[in-house]
Amino acid sequence: MARIFARCWCFVAHESEIPEPGDYVLRYIGQDQFIVVRDEDGQIHVLFNKCTHRGSTVCRVEKGNSSHFRCPYHSWVFKNTGEWSGAPYRKKAYKKLDAGSWGLASAPHVDSVHGLVFASLDPDAPTLDEYLGEMRWYLDVLLGLNDTGMTTIGEPHRWRVPANWKSGAENFMADAYHVPSLHRSAEDVGMFPRIETGGAGPQGVSRHVYFEHGHGMIVNNGFLPPPWHTSGYPPEIADTFQLDRLTPLQRQFVDNHSATTFLIFPNFGLVRVPAAPHPDAPPAVFTQLRQWQPVGPDGITNWNWTLGWKTAPEGLNEEAYVAGLSMHGPAGILEQDDTVVWGGAPQAGKSVFARKSGMR
Ligand code: FES
Ligand SMILES: [Fe+2]
The missing domain is CATH 3.90.380.10 (Naphthalene 1,2-dioxygenase Alpha Subunit; Chain A, domain 1)
Known part of the structure; x- marks a missing residue:
């Protein structure tokens, strides 16, 4: 899993599966589950579907449309870009929470070719074009x-x-x-x-x-x-x-x-x-x-x-x-x-x- 799936460019969806802002599907890279989602500006993100709070699975529906994802455990909320958006009783519970560091982890590289969307989990990966070569x-x-x-x-x-x-x-x-x-x-x-x-x-x-x-x-x-x-x-x-x-x-x-x-x-x-x-x-x-x-x-x-x-x-x-x-x-x-x-x-x-x- 680490040497192959966490390094290569892996297919995650066809663009026609998520045509509209907010459209998402759940997919896998290796054995890890990701939310493949189109944000409100049309950009595709590949978000690790595990909550940054206690690791619970955030999205439990195979596909849908949403501007936000709410974790069922304690109701932390994330935007469909993966950014941290809020938590219940935030002011009382998290006086010093740095919202910028609690977003969902996401694939560092996402790109597509002829409608095929690929993601790579390796920050040092070559571009998709270089990876595909001939x-x-x-x-x-x-x-x-x-x-x-x-x-x-x-x-x-x-x-x-x-x-x-x-x-x-x-x-x-x-x-x-x-x-x-x-x-x-x-x-x-x-x-x-x-x-x-x-x-x-x-x-x-x-x-x-x-x-x-x-x-x-x-x-x-x-x-x-x-x-x-x-x-x-x-x-x-x-x-x-x-x-x-x-x-x-x-x-x-x-x-x-x-x-x-x-x-x-x-x-x-x-x-x-x-x-x-x-x-x-x-x-x-x-x-x-x-x-x-x-x-x-x-x-x-x-x-x-x-x-x-x-x-x-x-x-x-x-x-x-x-x-x-x-x-x-x-x-x-x-x-x-x-x-x-x-x-x-x-x-x-x-x-x-x-x-x-x-x-x-
Ligand atoms: S585990 Fe997700 S909100 Fe606590
Ligand atoms: Fe065959």
């Missing part, structure tokens, strides 16, 4: 296709998985190898044609791309037959993209790739894949944000947000939402495969015999 080029081609951008659809799904967070992180950046074997049943039942092309098998067309700071991605153009255009989006959506803002190389990427997963280290991922929302329906390209939040060494809370283009005509984002659920929702066919197998690693890690026999 990954930024791919964020532009995935999320920056027009000025209006993407928005979350509905609430994030959350579910518990008995596995270690690193299995999810690695799976999204560096493991196309598992696709033709673990996910074979998706082809067998007719949900995912040509699963072989998704992996490292003889017809595999997946590529792994690695960046500095631990980020990486898998790109693929083989799931569906050509002709490819605009990442597999139908013209109704593709026509709303401002592709002239991209470089020729970025344009080439958009034209030729539809299936992408990535990891922004340590635990934030994205999956974009075309999938059929209903039997015999044409594939809809879905985009999901994924976060594997550690709950000890052998537990994850999976967080899953579906994104849609704000410019998409009515109904198309909903089709993509259903397609995404069928693949990578809590009961998605691919998600079930993945989460079942990840559980073995922490069990092996705890095994006496594994240690004794030198298994690594």
Whole structure:
């Protein structure tokens, strides 16, 4: 927790979840809970959700809108900037209280890119742009296709998985190898044609791309037959993209790739894949944000947000939402495969015999 989660830039929310002044959501960095809140001037703060008085949890509601937060224990009140605002019987109880030093602790760095809000708990962290490095080029081609951008659809799904967070992180950046074997049943039942092309098998067309700071991605153009255009989006959506803002190389990427997963280290991922929302329906390209939040060494809370283009005509984002659920929702066919197998690693890690026999 200290060496990774308290040092890196961690994803905390999508801007569209907190569009108005006072909007907030509760989120985690590592195992610490934070209030991600937009203040009255529109600035986003990431406040540690523990009272500076006796450490009680200040905000107990998953999301809402408030100019202030009041701790339930003794009713200390904080502004949505985190500043200390008041306490009952202040004059009697705290004659010399220095209000300036009792505000909620907050993440020293908060920044966003294409609607993704990140925070770092390390005062000496590099800027978000430096941290992302070349990954930024791919964020532009995935999320920056027009000025209006993407928005979350509905609430994030959350579910518990008995596995270690690193299995999810690695799976999204560096493991196309598992696709033709673990996910074979998706082809067998007719949900995912040509699963072989998704992996490292003889017809595999997946590529792994690695960046500095631990980020990486898998790109693929083989799931569906050509002709490819605009990442597999139908013209109704593709026509709303401002592709002239991209470089020729970025344009080439958009034209030729539809299936992408990535990891922004340590635990934030994205999956974009075309999938059929209903039997015999044409594939809809879905985009999901994924976060594997550690709950000890052998537990994850999976967080899953579906994104849609704000410019998409009515109904198309909903089709993509259903397609995404069928693949990578809590009961998605691919998600079930993945989460079942990840559980073995922490069990092996705890095994006496594994240690004794030198298994690594
Ligand atoms: S613990 Fe929060 S007001 Fe006392
Ligand atoms: Fe998988």
